Amino acid sequence: MRLLSKITVAISLASTPLAWASESTALDDLIAAARQEPAITVYDSTGKIVEQAANFSARYGVQAEGVKSKAPHTLERIIREAQANNIQTDVAILADAPAAVAQLLDTGFAVNWFPADLAAMVDERYRDPLAIVMAPNVWTYNTALHNHCPIDNIWELTEPEWERRVALQDPLGKPSYVDWFNQMAQHGDEAMAAAFEARYGHPLPDTEESATAAWVKALAANAPLLTDSDSNAAEAVASPDQQDSFLGLTSTAKFRDNADGMKLGICEDLDPWLGWTYPSIGLIASGTQSPNAAKLFLYYLLTEEGIAPQAQDGKISTRSDISLPETEPSGIGALKAQLFDYSPSTAIDDWENRQDWQDLWMLNYRR
DSSP: OHHHHHHHHHHHSSSOOOOOSSHHHHHHHHHHHHTTSOOEEEEESSTHHHHHHHHHHHHHSOOEEEEEOOHHHHHHHHHHHHHHTOOOOOEEEESOHHHIIIIIITTTSEEOOOOGGGTTTBOGGGBTTBEEEEEEEEEEEETTTOSSOSOSBGGGGGSGGGTTOEEEEOTTTOHHHHHHHHHHHHHSHHHHHHHHHHHHSSOOOTTSSOHHHHHHHHHHHTOOEEESSHHHHHHHHHOTTOOSOOEEEEEGGGGGGGGGTOOEEEOTTOBSOSEEEEEEEEEEETTOSOHHHHHHHHHHHTSHHHHHHHHTTTOEESBTTOOOOTTOTTOGGGTGGGEEOOOGGGHHHHHHHHHHHHHHHHHHOOO
16 A cells, blocks of 8 residues: 555655755755745644745745644645645644554555655654654653652553652543554553553563553553643643642743742653654655655754754654754753654554554553
8 A cells, every 4th residue: 555655655756756866966956946836835833834845945944934834734635635636735734643554555646755865864664654752751740849750650640649640631532642653562562561660669560461451451540630631730740730640731931930939850760751752754745746855854853953843842853863952951862862753664563453452441441
C-alpha cells in the first residue's frame, strides 16, 4: 500500500525529484525552482507556524502563508481537497503520526519527502514519515511544595499515596496518549518490567499481557484527575496557590508559565523515563502546484532558523546537530536522554491498536 501511494504521488507531483549532488548546489536549485511556483499554504497545530511561514518568505523570497489548525481539521481538509481535485493546502505539519500515515500517505493524498543531504544528521527512523520535531511530555511536580520530585519510579503513580493525585489529559480524548501506550508496549516493555522489579523486588506476574498494559490498568484504577488540556493539568500540579501535592503529565510548553508564577518542575531521573516524545509529521499534498516550494519549506523547518520558534517551547528538532536554546524554560534539552522517544516508523501499528488501548483505559478507569 505504501509503495502504491508513493507511485501515485510521484505521478501527481509536477516536478522531477531533485538530485542532491551537494548541499549548496541542490539547495540553490530548489530555491530557484520554488521561486517560479505559486505561493504555498502550510497548516500546523501550533500558532508558531504563522511566524515560521513569514520567516521562510523573508529568507527565500518564496511566498508562504501559515495557518493554525488542529490535526483532525487539517486531515479532513486535505482529504476533501484531494477528493475534489482542488488542492489549497500544500504542506501539512501533523501532530498525529498514525493518522498521517493511515489517512494521507497510505491513501496517496500526501507524499513523504526527505532531503537526502541531511541523512547524516537525521536518524533513519525520523525520515519516513518525516518527523520535523519531537514534542516532549514530561512528569511534573510542584517546586514550591517539594525540593525534588517526590517519586523515583513511574510505578509509584499507581500506588495508594498518589490515588486521585495524578493529573493528565484524558486518554480517551487525546489519541497521542494511547499511541504512547502502544509505543511503550512495542519498544519499551522490557524497561517497564525492569522498573516494576526495581520498585517491588520481584518480577511482574506473567499473567499480565505486558508490563505496559499492567501499568496502564493500574494507573487508570488509581483514579487520576483527567483534564481536557495541558493547561488544566499544569494548574492542578503547580498553580501558585496550590496546597495539595499533585503529580502531572504536561508538555514542556507549559513551563513558559513559570514566568507568571507557576511552579512546574521536571521529575528528573525517573525510572524508566521522565516522559516521552511525540512527533510532528511534515507532508506534501500530492496535487500541489508548488512541489518545490513545499519541499523547500520542509527543508527550512529542518534548519536551526526554521525551527527556532517551536524550539522555544522545548520541541526538539530531529536534526541531531540542532540543540534547544539556552532560554528554553523547561531545561529539557539537558534531559532528553531520559525521554522515551516515539518511533514514527511504527506509527501504523499505533493506528491499528488505538481502540484496544482506549478500551483498556475505559474498562479500568475509576472515578
